[in-house]
Amino acid sequence: xxxxxxxxxxxxxxxxxxxxxxxxxxxxxxxxxxxxxxxxxxxxxxxxxxxxxxxxxxxxxxxxxxxxxxxxxxxxxxxxxxxxxxxxxxxxxxxxxxxxxxxxxxxxxxxxxxxxxxxxxxxxxxxxxxxxxxxxxxxxxxxxxxxxxxxxxxxxxxxxxxxxxxxxxxxxxxxxxxxxxxxxxxxxxxxx
Amino acid sequence: xxxxxxxxxxxxxxxxxxxxxxxxxxxxxxxxxxxxxxxxxxxxxxxxxxxxxxxxxxxxxxxxxxxxxxxxxxxxxxxxxxxxxxxxxxxxxxxxxxxxxxxxxxxxxxxxxxxxxxxxxxxxxxxxxxxxxxxxxxxxxxxxxxxxxxxxxxxxxxxxxxxxxxxxxxxxxxxxxxxxxxxxxxxxxxxxxxxxxxxxxxxxxxxxxxxxxxxxxxxxxxxxxxxxxxxxxxxxxxxxxxxxxxxxxxxxxx
Numbered sequence: 001x002x003x004x005x006x007x008x009x010x011x012x013x014x015x016x017x018x019x020x021x022x023x024x025x026x027x028x029x030x031x032x033x034x035x036x037x038x039x040x041x042x043x044x045x046x047x048x049x050x051x052x053x054x055x056x057x058x059x060x061x062x063x064x065x066x067x068x069x070x071x072x073x074x075x076x077x078x079x080x081x082x083x084x085x086x087x088x089x090x091x092x093x094x095x096x097x098x099x100x101x102x103x104x105x106x107x108x109x110x111x112x113x114x115x116x117x118x119x120x121x122x123x124x125x126x127x128x129x130x131x132x133x134x135x136x137x138x139x140x141x142x143x144x145x146x147x148x149x150x151x152x153x154x155x156x157x158x159x160x161x162x163x164x165x166x167x168x169x170x171x172x173x174x175x176x177x178x179x180x181x182x183x184x185x186x187x188x189x190x191x192x
Numbered sequence: 193x194x195x196x197x198x199x200x201x202x203x204x205x206x207x208x209x210x211x212x213x214x215x216x217x218x219x220x221x222x223x224x225x226x227x228x229x230x231x232x233x234x235x236x237x238x239x240x241x242x243x244x245x246x247x248x249x250x251x252x253x254x255x256x257x258x259x260x261x262x263x264x265x266x267x268x269x270x271x272x273x274x275x276x277x278x279x280x281x282x283x284x285x286x287x288x289x290x291x292x293x294x295x296x297x298x299x300x301x302x303x304x305x306x307x308x309x310x311x312x313x314x315x316x317x318x319x320x321x322x323x324x325x326x327x328x329x330x331x332x333x334x335x336x337x338x339x340x341x342x343x344x345x346x347x348x349x350x351x352x353x354x355x356x357x358x359x360x361x362x363x364x365x366x367x368x369x370x371x372x373x374x375x376x377x378x379x380x381x382x383x384x385x386x387x388x389x390x391x392x393x394x395x396x397x398x399x400x401x402x403x404x405x406x407x408x409x410x411x412x413x414x415x416x417x418x419x420x421x422x423x424x425x426x427x428x429x430x431x432x433x434x435x436x437x438x439x440x441x442x443x444x445x446x
Contacts, residue, residue: 018271018274020264020267020268020271023263023264023267024260024264027260027263031255031259031260032252032255033247033248033250034247035253035255035256035259036247036250036251036252036253037247037250039250039253040250040251040253045256048253049256049259052255052256052259053259053262053263053266056263057263057266060267060270061270069233069237070237070240070241071241071244073244074240074241074244077244077247078240078244080247081247129248130248133245133246133248133249134248134249136245137246137249148246149246149249151211151213152211152243152246153246153250157213158208158213173204176207177204177207180207180239180242180243183242183245184238184239184242187242187245
């Protein structure tokens with residue numbers, strides 16, 4: 001039986017009923033972006049692998065914790081981000097980035113991912129979404145984007161960002177708020 | 193923040209809230225405000241969704257080759273374990289006391305087997321403890337064999353993975369339970385016999401070992417001969433005269 005017609009929310013419901021195929025389908029749909037996010041934060045392949053396993057294991061064992069008041073992807077990314085930041089904070093010294101993604105590597109990656117029949121369209125759809133997000137991010141002024149990226153990927157507080165960038169806290173707050181507002185509006189517009 | 197938040201302040205701090213960049217006290221104040229002003233929930237969700245989009249901006253990294261296989265292997269092992277638990281439950285839900293007794297006996301043997309396995313490596317005490325367990329086992333089997341009343345005890349919302357069965361044999365009873373989490377030292381699980389009218393009657397404390405099925409015999413308290421339900425709650429260490437903590441197991445007497 002094909003699960004490709006199920007929405008993420010429906011798959012999550014099936015996971016609560018202990019359906020392993022539903023988990024596998026969600027994995028195919030989201031593992032790549034989840035892993036990119038984790039790898040971007042923890043910067044170490046072995047740890048990233050562990051966090052990836054932990055994230056999807058939590059999906060399997062605690063799917064009922066999803067309250068349905070947002071999308072499954074936002075929930076899933078939040079789990080992955082929180083686990084990654086926890087892992088990051090545990091690291092004594094931050095190693096040098098072990099990943100160097102290039103456009104060519106990315107192209108190769110997307111063409112070699114093994115997907116079940118019918119999931120290819122969804123993967124392509126997500127790739128399209130990704131391009132839109134990247135384009136949207138490109139329209140945000142650099143200083144605003146930097147603040148948001150430091151907060152999201154590095155887990156920095158606004159105070160830490162202010163120190164890190166040698167900028168007044170009030171300015172950081174304004175940049176983050178404006179950057180986020182702009183991104184929200186752009187994403188809202190392109191999704192219409 | 194000591195003064196009450198204003199609408200503008202909440203709107204301003206939504207992104208801080210989503211990023212977890214507030215003090216715990218401030219997070220709680222924001223939570224309270226969202227409950228009062230439900231219209232702000234939409235803004236909160238939209239901000240969460242927007243921030244989540246940042247995941248898409250991370251550069252692509254090839255997935256570990258066998259990551260999915262390792263995950264699914266673990267999932268399948270968990271399913272098998274779950275199936276075994278379900279089988280145990282299935283046996284426990286059969287209708288006659290005798291059938292339930294048979295299933296319970298299997299669990300009882302598992303519990304005793306668990307206890308026995310714990311004794312391995314303690315050669316000097318092994319014989320003593322085994323003798324003790326044999327006596328306990330015989331006592332428990334005697335109560336179980338003579339039981340004429342059984343109450344299924346499903347786990348409540350506070351402990352959805354837990355379940356148990358309460359068997360009554362005259363003035364004695366046997367309770368089997370599984371899936372209860374171990375409690376900190378300052379708390380105990382307490383058994384209650386609940387009459388149709390009147391207050392629950394305390395019927396003893398349960399000893400729980402994390403991950404192990406449990407079994408205990410008790411005496412039916414004088415004031416609870418005609419109980420209508422059986423429950424287990426979390427109480428301060430040593431127990432309470434009346435239930436105060438969350439109920440984890442609860443079942444009506446048939």
